[in-house]
Amino acid sequence: MTRNSRRVATKLRPPRLARALLVWSWPPNRRDEIVRDLDEEFQAYVSQERSRFGSRKWYWSQVCRSIPAALGARQRYRIRRQHMESSMAQQPILEELRQDISWAIRSFRRAPGLTVAAAATLALGIGANTAVFSVVQAVMLRSLPYPDADRLVRIWSANPRGIPQNSMSPADFHDLAEQTGTVFTAIGGYVSGDSFGMSFGTAGDGAPRRVLGATVTPSLFDVFGVPPAAGRTLIASDATGDGASVMLLSDGFWRRHFGANPAVVGQTLNVNGTAFTIVGVMPPGFSFPDPETEIWVPLGESWRTVSRSAHFLDVVARLAPGASLAEASARLDAAAAGLAALYPETNTGWGTTVMPYYDSLVGDARGPLLILLAAVSCVLLIACANVANLLLSHGVGRSREFAVRLAIGAGRGRLLRQVLTEGVLLGLAGGAAGLALGWLALGGLLSAITTDMPRLGEVSLDGRVLAVTTAVSIGVGLLSSLGPAFRAAATPPQVTLQVAAPAGSKRTRRLRETLLVAETALMVALLVAAGLLIRTLGTVNRIPPGFRADNVLLGNVSLPGARYDQAGRAAFFERALGSLARLPGVTTAAAGGPLPLSGSEGLARFGLLVESRTPDTDRNRAYLRRATPGYFEAMGIPLRLGRPFGPSDRPESVPVAIVDEELVRRQFPNENPLGKRVRPSNSRTWREIVGVVGAVRQTSLLRPADPHLYLPQSQMPTSTLTFVLRVDGDPDALRRPLEAAIGNLDPELPVYDVRTLKDLHHGATAAERTNALLLGVFAGLAGLLTLIGIHSVVRYFVSESMRELGVRLALGARPGQVLAFVVRRNLRLQLVGLAAGICLAWVGARWISGALYGVTPVDPATYLATSALVLAAGTAAAWLPARRALRIDPIESLR
């Protein structure tokens, strides 16, 4: 008993459970009073040397016997509150909101630095989100500018070699169109400038220009259902025979070249030496299939008689009312099967693929955009965590204010609302600034996206972007003030009113540290993702393209068939190369094409036949390329065996060809290819192999090299070639001289796509560069915000622990030890955040694996480097404020 009473005399708490029961049973208006009374009496009871057991029993009996009274008090309280509420109904929430807002503004004025820091942090996050979301909105969310756009579908031939999205032959197109009238109201085909290289030089208004145009079936305009702004669209009769010489203009072309003159309909325009009659003008916004498409001409029905293996038509269609995609697909497949039975030679194994037009347009852009959106969302969350931390630290300083408001009658719910209101106001301020930032950043973002993303021209800050930004602002305001609001509402009134300098509670500190860990984790995940993409870019940049990209200028010409026959083409290029070679600075002038990685290389791929071997043109395929003498030298493609083309290769001399290493590897693995005879399947002439050159990456750097067969332009002239000028010095300086030299030979012939070989090579890594650049920027932003967060948390920790650190110093700790203590504490948080971040990255990186090349999503080097970077930067960010601990004067801090 003595043991008991001694313990009792020092400190004995009322039984916890009984106390909880007491708190729970009484209504709020009586709770505090009763709890305090009983606590007080309990202490008095205890101090009278009662037994611990007796005191507790007494307390329990008080609590239990008070329950009936408590229930009565509860009842009274409820009635009174209802009464008060009904009389308060006239003083609505709006009034309270107004008060909250004016309070919020006052508290911002008292802490302008904090307010600006918090709003600026949110503005960074919101701005990044606004910019990225504008792109997402324009590319992915905004509906297409056609009536009932969801009924539009895209149709392909499905190649039996496993390419589901192959262009269609005009013959197949017309047959399929006739047999699927029940499921489609209209079905249209087109040849875009890209896929066919068919473009138009216009003359008459000064220098020759190249215009991107599309050759289309007239039914295409029925598919889209967009009426013309002037004149008419193309009609079926325009397509008879080889197609009438009529054209339709885009709005942009009409404005630029005809000053928006409506009398333009009926005028003629000279295209490639032929006069075309303008029949109509399309409205602004209609740009199909490319944003730059400026004219449309009809595709003649005579194409229908051309071989079914000539696949060059892209197809769109509009589903008939009530027809589903599945029905359409079934109908198309049945029709394709019928064609395969009728034309087994060309159509065996060919099927169809059909997909909503929207998906075909946007599908590939979705992945990269979602990655970007995820990245900026992480940045925004980090910004939120930072602001929450700022507000928490600030909230500790304000606990006196909260306590006073509580004491004079504010409800805890009101305090909660007050802090949330402040958060929302901060969010809106950040949102307004963020909108401006986002608007500024949008230009940078668009120029950073160098890949072919559809609909980028439509990007703008429209109503939906504004609405989303507003919602996001309010959301982040609430999110970052949620923690501080609950801390404020939990302010213990009595403590704060007494103590002069309130310290943050343990729970506040824990919340702050949790936020820091969370933002570190997000930052780590973003850094890992950025690291993986940067390594991908590095790998791709190191892939040898097979040519030497420096110091080469390129320029394309396309000789119009009306003015240049076979002999004329050969003669033109000979004369042109002769004058180009004389330009100052040019070391080698040549021509060839299509060039590797140029975007127009995909098509000219033919079956390859080797003399005295069984033809197997399905498996033996090669890209067919033209080259003039000097082409390999100018491109920097190395000669491995034999000789390059030379002036001696004349039309009348022995037909020759040059092959590349890849073709040799596949066709002549252990033989000398020189002297062997080969031919492409589109020619009857056997050609002797006179040389072997290095392989080049043809369509993409990421695809392994494919076999190439080079033919001399002199022996098999083509109309479209690229000039390749290797120069001594800056290739860009030769742009004008190149154009002038060609203009001297043919003033009506435009030189187009003038660029350096380096640009071309650069373009092939656009996707990787875009990914690495943007994710790098966002990860950097995330890193910066997190470091600021670490800095402020550690700084707050130091100022909060002055006393503790002072004691340590007073007890003989060396300053270095105190510094280490602070930094180590932060390091612990960093390690937890790092571990969480690595888990997050490990899961998330699989998601971006489609954008990776030559590096696995779990690449250890990236993870290690990121970890090292994060720990080093995090420690540095902690070390700066931790040095304040060194300046602590132990005596001063203890006062």
Next chain:
Amino acid sequence: MRRGSLGEVEEIVLLAIARLGNEAYGMTIRREIQRRTGRNLAIGTVYQTLDRLLDKGHLRAGAGPAGPRDGRPRRFFALTASGASALKTSADARARMWAGVRLGRALNDDAQ
């Protein structure tokens, strides 16, 4: 005056408040009653009674001097005129009832 008639607990609570002067709040009232009468009222009952007396207008509550322990203001109770007169009425009624009552024999009977 029927409305003003006091219940038994009400009466002793009023008396305790009168005795305590400016020291009357929930806990001291409860202790005063226990010390004087030995009745161990539940604190809840005390507050219930105080609420009822406040409703009747016999008491007024006000912030008194700060409590000894935690510095928060608390409710102190004091009699109002109506409370005082209610007590007086009750005491007078008792006095009149007591007049002439002799309990001697009955008490002795019980004791045996």
